[in-house]
Amino acid sequence: MTELDSGPTAGPGPRSSPAAQTWAWVGGIVAVALLGTALWAGVRPVDKADAAAVVVVSASPSPSTSPTPPATSPTPAPYSLPFLPGPDIDGILPRGLPRAGVSTLEDLPGSVAEPRDARIPVWTRPDVTTAPVLALESLYYDAEARWLVLERRPGWVKVLIPYGRGALPSHDPEKVNGSAGWLRGSDVDLKPEKRSVVIDLSDRVVTVKHADGTSDRLPAGVGSPATPTPQGLTQVFTVTEAVNTGLSVFLSMQSESLDGFFGNDYAATALHVGVGQGQAVSNGCVRLTSADFERLTDLDPGVPVLVKA
DSSP: OOOOOOOOOOOOOOOOOHHHHHHHHHHHHHHHHHHHHHHHHHHSOOOHHHHHHHHHHHHOOOOOOSOOOOOOOOOOOOOOGGGSOOOOTTSBOOTTOOBOOOOSGGGSOSEEEEESSSEEEEBSSSOTTSOOOEEEESEETTEEOOEEEEEEETTEEEEEOOSOBSSOTTTOGGGSSOBEEEEEGGGEEEEEOOOEEEEETTTTEEEEEOTTSOEEEEEOBEEOSSSOOOOEEEEEEEEEEETTTEEEEEEEEEOSSOSOBTTBSOOEEEEEEOSOTTSEEESSOEEEOHHHHTTTTTOOTTOEEEEEO
16 A cells, blocks of 8 residues: 655754864854953952053043133222212321332332322222222312322222321321322323422432423422421422412422411421521421522422432
């Protein structure tokens, strides 16, 4: 009897060749070796060289994307310019003003400060976070103000206060003269000043140096031993008429021995016409002949004047 055809019969399939079996065996060994190496690297101690490398990599900062904040300006202290006091020739200046700090003409910057406005504030130090303590006017006795510059810093100038006293002579003669103050550079214009005056109390001679470099030596009468002419650096304040001395060159200094003079509550020091050249005879002023005095009448406010022994 013939068997019916049931189609192809499922068998074990084709057998691998000996070469293929060999390469499969080698690949397995390699895979096991790689896996073992990875596991060993994960659990082994890290040596010092590798540790250093790890530290260096982990310490590298990531780039910052935040912007750098802008520098902030100091906040000015509030003040009211109209209510700031001005220096008075018969008054006492506010406390805390710095001293001039300059004793020779050579130490000066060689300039004067002219105000840009009718009234400008004065600080005790170059710092807008503190309030100003004084105000200077642009006109004094019909003269346009110019102030002797003692020191310059970025944005600031230190000037000699035009008049007023730091103290009465009877209280503290060393503080009568030499008060200074700081002005903002934006409040003034700086102008060169080549002229100067030197009053030598020992020789009793006034030396006037002009802008062209020439100079005049003028014999003078100076203060007596009881009422000496005050010494130190000062400036021309104004050239104006006085009741008792006529036309006079007033300085930004006052007597350091007299609280008042000629019925006034001040004792201003001035150069004027008088007798006694070559002698120590005055109440502190400097006396010149009429002809010599004419050489000083064109001096502007702010011209430096040095009074020395």
